[in-house]
Amino acid sequence: MRTGVFLRWAAHPLTAGGTALLLLNDHVFKPAWPGLVTGKLSDVAGLVVAPPLLGLLLGLFLAARVAAVAAVLVTGAGFAVVKLGAAGAVSAVWSVVNGPSVVLADPTDLVALPALGLSWWAWRRAAAAPPVPDGLAARWRVVVVLPFAALAITATSAPVDTTQAVESVRGDGSQVVIEAAGRLYGSASGVDGWKFLSAAPASSGASRQPQVQACAPEAAAHCYRVHGDGVSDSGDRRGGRLFGVDETTDGGRTWRTAWEVPAARWEFVQRQHPFPAGVLRLSKLASTEVLVRAVPGGHEVFVANGVEGLAVRGAAGDWRRVPVVDAGTGLDIRPVPFTGFGRVIGDAVSTAGLLALLALLIGTTVAATRVRTRLGRGLTAAAPIALFLFLAVPISGAVAFFGENAAMSTTLWSVTTSCLVAIGTALVVTQPRLRRPRTPAIVAAAVLTGLAFVAPALGWTVGYPQEHAPTVVLGVIIAAACLPVVVAAGWWTGARDPDVLVEPPWPPVPRP
Incomplete structure (x- = not known):
């Protein structure tokens, strides 16, 4: 098995010991004896445990020794980057995967980097050892150690709230x-x-x-x-x-x-x-x-x-x-204001962007369907925007993960939404099967749909209405009312211009 040597590395006694130390330190020793020693112990143990797990992944694509070297170097580089300033983004991602977690930026933690040498020593021993035998004990060692190693890496300490109050x-x-x-x-x-x-x-x-x-x-x-x-x-x-x-x-x-x-x-x-x-x-x-x-x-x-x-x-x-x-x-x-135009409605803005993309898809599909009815082709014009709408959901999720500490920032989501809608607009306007001078009608109707959804949320930010719950229902109703406009725009875009001669769907049969 190509990854067998990495399984031996992950199940090595040194890796298993680092796993146990990491779990105990983060969830027993740190709460009981917080301080410098317990703080650095987690870093040392993590640098011992992480390379074998990363090596299991890299070993699927690279030669064993190359994958091991890459696993150690990537672990060290990633650790240094996080401790020198990228801890906030990592904490946000870890909190999504594992619940509330914290990764602290602390340059002094770089003193733990020599622990990578211990991990490399364990690799050398694992590489020189014979393949994992078929014995039940050896198999169980791998089965038990691997899940606990993954758990130890992801189960960081609970976040320390430093919010001033x-x-x-x-x-x-x-x-x-x-x-x-x-x-x-x-x-x-x-x-x-x-x-x-x-x-x-x-x-x-x-x-x-x-x-x-x-x-x-x-x-x-x-x-x-x-x-x-x-x-x-x-x-x-x-x-x-x-x-x-x-x-x-x-x-x-x-x-x-x-x-x-x-x-x-x-x-x-x-x-x-x-x-x-x-x-x-x-x-x-x-x-x-x-x-x-x-x-x-x-x-x-x-x-x-x-x-x-x-x-x-x-x-x-x-x-x-x-x-x-x-x-x-x-x-x-400082106390915050009770009203503020456009503040903290990032959730409404992101939803409005997805609704605008959905409206683009609906309008493009209607136009493409009419083209297909007339020419026997054209329905594929809706495929690019359909694929992009499918991809927009995980893209929005990634922005939410990395921007979690920004709460519901309107600015963050306005930029994200504008980029998504702009790409969707380009996919619609450049479709060769549609009449390009008319495609802006679909875009305008789609943008109107998104704005219609976000309008009640904007009103809520200035106190009309006072409650937030009605804004969602009202936004959905107004956006749904824009659907006939989207369909009409698509129908008009796909219509044949009477002044333009359109080729028949198949070449005429020559007369004898």
Whole structure:
């Protein structure tokens, strides 16, 4: 068997040991003892395990020794590229294959590259060994080691969320103190002028219970409580009403909403806060802690709003969202707007592009069918756009994988969609079987269909409608209404021009 030597390489005791070390280190040692040693162990073990697996693939096409050398060199080059800056794209792809994962860019990890020498030594031993015998034990060693080696390579550690967010808010004498990004910051006003105080104690998050309810110093019956009390990342149980504060003036007998981010705009706000590997962190998208302090003329309320910064109630009773910024440490947490024309509708734009390509196919097919009816040929004019539509789906999927950390970026998907529709347009306009001066009618109808679908989503970005769900239904209805236009454009494109003499479908029979 051509790949037999690579199976021996993958089942070599050194490779098997590297596999076991990689699995244990990523999922047992790292969580228990995070640090420099466990961080580098994964790199060393991965560089031992990866070349045999890559060699199995390359060995199908190359000579054994060439494939082994290529496997080692490609593994080393890929490792260096990732650690020097391409980790984000790799994390996105791995998260699609394996669920939420993270690959970190760290040039210091290049110290693990000599581990490739260990992998090459295992190859030399495997190449010099006799072929794998037919014994049951040898076969089981290969069967067991290979799946675990593949699992160890793909099952990376869970992503570490470094998204900046206001985790807590508390009073400290004359200043308001917040915890954000693992540090404590203070401000006399609680609105601006934030200054770094110290690193947050490692045990503060576990030992300190968040203050989800607080009362006014001058009136014990006047209290506030946050909407995000007890929220977890397992699900949104309040229908998007996570940013908000309730208020009571009768000691808790009745509560009313004092301030909140409208539930109808929750999804628009949430889409503007992308998280690593696309993993939604509801605990950072909620009001989690409240502080009430006395000031001349009444009291002020400060609410920790995670990635949205702070919500503040002034002494006069007015509420506002405020950013938390400290240029000295790079802290920059800002609330996002409730409306913004064309923002974060990448999903609608990508769907509109696929609908436009589908409309191109329908219009081209109608035109080609009419040509075939008249001339006995022409239906093949629709084949190129049909093939391209088939390929556009995985192309869009690849863009989604690599652009996952961009959330639903309108810009990313606008560029992608424009390129796809432009290629589809070229395939239609250059068809020799169709009347080229008329093919722009099909293109115009197809583009109209795509724009019709995305129009309600554009309205949603400016608040009409407030909810997102109706935009999808409305977009489908309007796009479907454009179908007769697409069919009419195709019919007209395939029609015979009365001023042009068209050859019959077969040569006339000469008369004797």
